[in-house]
Amino acid sequence: MADEVKLLKTWSSLFGLRVVWALKIKGVQYESIDEDLTNKSPSLLLYNPVHKKIPVLVHDSKPVVESLIILEYIEETWKQNPLLPEHPKERAAARFWAKFGDDRVMPSIWEAFIKGREEEEHCAFAPAIENLKFLEEQLKGKQFFGGERIGLVDIALGWLANLIPVLEEIHAIKLMDRERFPLLFAWIQEFSKTPVIADCWPPHEKLVSKYRAIRESLLAAAPPHHA
Structure with missing residues (x-):
């Protein structure tokens, strides 16, 4: 069964764009969900109750927040096309x-x-x-x-x-x-x-x-x- 991957972001977010690039480079299929931060969705508030911010990566119903942490998670989860050096x-x-x-x-x-x-x-x-x-x-x-x-x-x-x-x-x-x-x-x-x-x-x-x-x-x- 394929991984279920969703990305909550906005059209202009510099931080959300990072995650998009990483997923694309890794070849990971995902559902993109653009948030309206003036009217935050129940999903955003559920998945990031601490900061209530985007981006949020949701992998098999489990959220990962903060863009640099998300990049590390993507790197560790999908090994193809590595983003970090070996040493x-x-x-x-x-x-x-x-x-x-x-x-x-x-x-x-x-x-x-x-x-x-x-x-x-x-x-x-x-x-x-x-x-x-x-x-x-x-x-x-x-x-x-x-x-x-x-x-x-x-x-x-x-x-x-x-x-x-x-x-x-x-x-x-x-x-x-x-x-x-x-x-x-x-x-x-x-x-x-x-x-x-x-x-x-x-x-x-x-x-x-x-x-x-x-x-x-x-x-x-x-x-x-x-x-």
């Missing part, structure tokens, strides 16, 4: 950089994105650029973070290829350019055009509209700035 030290390094992306890179880029005042932008982007330099170093001599093929770190950091162009368009600032980050720039091109990745991208213009509205809402709610 324990390399596996540990992959886990470190995946978590670094969530703990350091994503918050620093988001912080820079929501800054609206020109005098703050240089300071806001400095931590993001510093964090991206660490990732640039990891790509030396490699096509992907996983080496010659897409692995867990590439999937965990895949949101960069998805979201950076959206944020740059809204903010009118170039963060990821070929001169500053040649290896990351090349990685984004290679990662984005890989069929299993490219087939799953959310619509660009729809993402631009969504994130522009988010930024405008955050800026409107910010306290007045005094010189």
